Amino acid sequence: MTRTLLxxxxxxxxxxxxxxxxxxxxAIRENEFFALLGPSGCGKTTLLRMLAxxxxxxxxxxxxxxxxxSAVPPNRRPVNLMFQSYALFPHMTVRANISYGLEMERLPAEKIRARVDEIMATTQLSQLADRKPEQLSGGQKQRVALARALVKRPRLLLLDEPLGALDKKLRGAMQMELKRLQHEVGITFIVVTHDQEEALVMADRMAxxxxxxxxxxxxxxxxxERPADRFVADFIGVMNFCEGSAEQYGVRAANDALIAGTLPDDLSPGSAAxxxxxxxxxxxxPTADIANRVSGTVEALAYHGLDLQLHIRTALTEKPFLVRVTADAANRRPVKAGDTVEIGWAAEDTRIFRN
Structure with a gap:
């Protein structure tokens, strides 16, 4: 077990x-990529500001x-904070932006050059050393801001919505870039984000x-896979919910169907679930051995490239049931709006929460 750093x-x-x-x-571990996740106003940015x-x-x-x-001022902590806006100096080159913090510490010129060269190589910025921010793309600016933070070799790097200013495609590429850099430099990263997918992709652990x-x-x-409660289940990814009453082997839905699953220890039969x-x-x-089965009508289809999301009207819930099938499965079993279909899932895939 890696030791606790923070x-x-x-x-x-x-x-x-x-x-x-x-x-x-x-407890955040040494060399860990940790994400603070939640909706606006949940406290994640306030917590990050206390860490900084x-x-x-x-x-x-x-x-x-x-x-x-807790009472140590920001400039005396081995902690660096990278803002969403990047806050690059527009009149300075990439090299000058990165070296600025080391120059403020009055390190020897040779040491500054060596450390800046090293971090520019790691962040793949060496060819851009003499450019100014206005000559850089969004992803390149993000890497310059990251290099400027990393060159001071903090024990802890805090990132506040670091990819928020990038478009969707570039965000995806930079997620993997951040993960690679964190692994290479061996510094603990704490990132604040409201983007669930971003946290799922990058973080070793998340709160x-x-x-x-x-x-x-x-x-x-x-x-x-095992959210603690309904809010977490709904906030992280997409989930179908069906209200009812807890029974020994699952939840009795409004249409009297039993949705098979395992009751959590803190939920007794008869409770709202x-x-x-x-x-x-x-x-x-579904195959014959699947515990949970229901028929419904396909109301709409949403094509996502790699998969297809079906909106199916059933007697289990007021909202359409969402089903995601791979493109290959959709080709083998074509469906269209208005079709009557049967859907099902295993009892072990049911999560049950207090309602």
Missing amino acids: AIDRVTKNFGRIAAVDDVSL GFETPSAGKILLDGKDI VLKDGHLLQCDTPHEIY IAAVRPERVALS
Whole structure:
């Protein structure tokens, strides 16, 4: 187990009567890519600002390498913050932008040149050293801002919506670039994002926050496959929900159908419950051994290239049931709006939450 680099110990931040961050505890490991995820106003940016030193906790401690840095000013922390806007100096070249922080520390010129050359090679900026920001693309500006932050060799790099200014295609490419760079430089990254897909792709672990509270902290796989509650299930990815009453072996839906699944320990039979299943876990024309099955009418189809999303009207829910099938499966079993189909999923793919 990699050792803990940063410990957030029961941290609270109040603004008047409002708790922007409420009793949050996290242990972030050395050389980890960690994501803080949640909707606007959940407290993730406030937490990041406390880590950077721009806000002081109202309660709790922030420990870096076991030392409390809660009251240490930003310029005295081995922490760097990269903003969404990049904040590059427009009159300076790429090299000058990257070396600026080291020059402010009055390092020897030879040492500055060596470190800047090294980080420009890592971030693939060597050929752009003499260009100014106005001559760079969005992705290149992002790499310059990242290089400027990394050249100071912080123990911790904080990234606030680092890809928010990029278009969708470039965002996808830069997600993998950030992951590669983090692995190469061996620095702990903490990224704040509201983009679920971005966090799933980049993070080793992630924390989901809502209204200042920590709801779940785990690997992307665990959070996607085993969300802690309905909010997390709905926020991360796409989910079908079916309300009903808990029974020993699942949830009794409004149409009296039993949706088979395993009740969580904190939910007893008779309680209001909600059954959930991911669209990709639902099959068209399920095999005979599938526990959950229902017939419905195809209302709409959404083509995504690699797969097809079907909107199917069933008696289980008021909203159409979403089913994602691969393009290959869609070719083998063509469907169109108005078709009557049978769908189904395994009991182990049902997630059940308190409603």
